[in-house]
Amino acid sequence: MQAVAVENLSKTYQSGKRALHGISFTIEPGEIFGFLGPNGAGKTTTVKLLGGMLTPTEGHCRVFDLTPNENPAAIHKISGFVTEHAQMYDNMTGMENLLFYASIFGMSEKAGKDRAQELLDRLSLTEAREQKLSSYSTGMRQRLSLARALLHSPKILFLDEPTSGLDPESAKNVNTLIRHLASENGTTVFLCTHQLRYAQEICTCYGLISSGTLLACGTLEELRDRVTTHIPVTIHADYVPENLHLMKKEPGIYTAAVTAETEIPNIVKAIVESGGRIYHVSAGELTLEEIYFRFLEKNKQKEEHK
Ligand SMILES: Nc1ncnc2c1ncn2[C@@H]1O[C@H](COP(=O)(O)OP(=O)(O)OP(=O)(O)O)[C@@H](O)[C@H]1O
Ligand SMILES: [Mg+2]
Structure with missing residues (x-):
């Protein structure tokens, strides 16, 4: 029941x-x-x-x-x-x-x-x-x-x-x-x-x-899952191979946007295999507040297109 x-x-x-x-x-x-x-x-x-x-x-x-x-x-x-x-x-x-x-x-x-x-x-x-x-x-x-x-x-x-x-x-x-x-x-x-x-x-x-x-x-x-298309990932490393196309935010700090968390280990593996040393990896997650506003925004856009 x-x-x-x-x-x-x-x-x-x-x-x-x-x-x-x-x-x-x-x-x-x-x-x-x-x-x-x-x-x-x-x-x-x-x-x-x-x-x-x-x-x-x-x-x-x-x-x-x-x-x-x-x-x-x-x-x-x-x-x-x-x-x-x-x-x-x-x-x-x-x-x-x-x-x-x-x-x-x-x-x-x-x-x-x-x-x-x-x-x-x-x-x-x-x-x-x-x-x-x-x-x-x-x-x-x-x-x-x-x-x-x-x-x-x-x-x-x-x-x-x-x-x-x-x-x-x-x-x-x-x-x-x-x-x-x-x-x-x-x-x-x-x-x-x-x-x-x-x-x-x-x-x-x-x-x-x-x-x-x-x-x-x-x-x-x-x-x-319904409002997130990309997960922002931040990597602190002394070297990253160019073919990963990571964004350099500042020296030693790189960012990537992945579509699923399962992509993160592959990025880490590629960096390590190319000789880079990783000090920290973090994946951003939307808070309830951010999710709430995304849904409201999506709804507002839907209403405006009616
Ligand atoms: N007795 C009533 N007669 C007419 N309209 C009403 C009455 N009670 C609520 N409403 C209207 O119905 C809508 C929904 O009101 P409701 O009180 O359920 O909202 P709410 O989500 O609880 O808002 P809040 O976060 O401000 O408490 C509002 O537009 C409100 O003005
Ligand atoms: Mg109320």
């Missing part, structure tokens, strides 16, 4: 705005899926459809075989949501908020308290547990919202920009927690984010969306 299955999903809001144009993708259980795209791409709309908060205009979506808008209660039992505007109670303390939601999730008082304490500790909120939410900073609220989403140990966690208001250290803590959840408990994570560096650190696969259209889906390697 797939964790998420989206098929030809479209959403047009009442205003007439078509936010999603027939997107299709699947996510296997245990994956950390990074859903990436510019502002207004349709990420939050997709999360709301998967949470049963919106009804598709066309197409289908399923979360662990459940149809969200037909069965929202069952979806919320197995899912945790951290949305852009987490609403909790300002006049209650962090602990009181969590205990309140634990009771809504049907947890016993003892189980709720133990789990709340564990999550407050893991999210560095132990000291703030008895403080009213009104005194919490944006980052503290976001972490408490994550704790709330995790109270009932969901099978799948939807995170809509969970680290946007967090300082680098808190963002790192949240990312470590997300990674632990996936590796220890097999929790599936659906992560909408603009923070591509963090995404590359924790995600196991990606979906790239722009203007309601899915541009690409796959692992980093799969996406990289």
